[in-house]
Amino acid sequence: MESIVPIKGKVKFVITLDSGVWIFDDRKIDLNTFFEEGSIMKDELEEYTKAVSKHWSREIQEGATYPPTLKTEKKYEKEKVLTGTFAIPFAPFLKNAEPHEDASTIIIETESGEFNFPVEKAEELLMAFSKDGKPLKEDGPVHILLKDGSNKENPIKNVKAFRLE
Numbered sequence: 001m002e003s004i005v006p007i008k009g010k011v012k013f014v015i016t017l018d019s020g021v022w023i024f025d026d027r028k029i030d031l032n033t034f035f036e037e038g039s040i041m042k043d044e045l046e047e048y049t050k051a052v053s054k055h056w057s058r059e060i061q062e063g064a065t066y067p068p069t070l071k072t073e074k075k076y077e078k079e080k081v082l083t084g085t086f087a088i089p090f091a092p093f094l095k096n097a098e099p100h101e102d103a104s105t106i107i108i109e110t111e112s113g114e115f116n117f118p119v120e121k122a123e124e125l126l127m128a129f130s131k132d133g134k135p136l137k138e139d140g141p142v143h144i145l146l147k148d149g150s151n152k153e154n155p156i157k158n159v160k161a162f163r164l165e
Contacts, residue, residue: 089125
């Protein structure tokens with residue numbers, strides 16, 4: 001199974017997506033909680049500001065030394081990465097490919113056929129890349145899910161490429 005998936009067609013830059021590195025990407029979404037909590041995407045700047053504020057408050061209250069709980073928190077985060085089920089939004093990658101103005105359709109090429117979405121729906125697409133801490137080797141490298149969860153039980157599998165027309 002090939003783990004590289006291209007974005008090709010009516011784009012300024014052909015981009016190859018490697019799902020093996022997304023586990024380190026801060027944009028990843030925990031699918032175990034995403035559909036339960038609702039598909040509210042968080043503002044990255046707001047989240048960063050909250051994290052820095054929390055860290056600053058902790059340092060003021062407890063001093064610059066790190067409490068024992070910080071080690072536990074780091075261990076929990078590492079374990080979450082090793083056992084979690086994750087996806088990443090498709091839209092930022094499409095934006096980097098710079099679709100041509102006349103591109104109107106995203107065609108998802110799979111082993112079993114093609115699936116079409118309007119380019120405007122790119123914001124609704126998620127690329128699942130791991131289940132229970134393991135890459136999607138059998139029917140991957142990515143599964144396509146919709147943010148509304150409507151195809152959560154039956155995602156688009158065996159994705160080979162994204163083509164814009």
